[in-house]
């Protein structure tokens with residue numbers, strides 16, 4: 001459709017005012033265990049925002065991506081895959097759990113593969129006309145993948161609330177959840193690095209915050225880039 005000034009208004013990814021190509025905004029979303037990252041992402045999806053779930057995708061890639069599987073077998077032995085070709089997660093966890101050097105090797109194999117996959121996904125979403133996308137990852141800062149993102153959302157909640165949620169979700173103990181929390185970057189540190197903070201305490205206030213951040217991201221996304 002042409003505006004009364006002859007400007008194309010509804011061509012995907014073009015700023016109607018400046019007629020400049022709009023680069024898709026790449027947004028990262030992270031938060032500590034049990035903060036509600038995935039829950040928040042599912043609410044963003046209701047606005048039509050495409051979401052890349054990096055942790056779920058990593059699991060899928062480790063089961064299906066042949067190059068990645070070959071590298072894991074090379075580093076951890078063929079027994080890391082079961083007869084059905086799927087990753088033996090318990091076996092791998094047993095290897096890396098108490099051996100930081102092995103954990104680093106695992107990360108150095110998996111993180112680049114997920115990063116590359118995420119880049120390809122973002123390119124595909126941009127080609128489809130997405131205005132902005134979300135990349136959800138527990139270790140967004142720790143893996144360095146935040147560097148390739150335009151804005152970062154951090155989801156937070158009080159520690160006791162997070163512990164309670166994870167205990168219920170995973171049927172585990174408070175001690176086990178605390179141990180997992182202690183291995184992560186502190187919530188306050190993540191908050192310092194955030195462009196947007198979503199405090200996930202109650203459903204009522206959660207939806208309002210998500211709408212607000214969504215509006216802001218649309219605004220940032222529609223500004224033409226140099």
Ligand code: ATP
Pocket residue numbers: 031032033034035036037038039040138165166169200201202203206
């Ligand atoms: P993880 O890092 O372990 O993947 P997460 O940050 O993605 O966790 P979710 O899985 O989204 O967290 O949420 C943890 C649990 O808390 C889920 O069972 C979810 O349904 C519940 N939950 C999330 N937000 C709320 C809320 N506002 N009120 C009540 N329960 C919630």
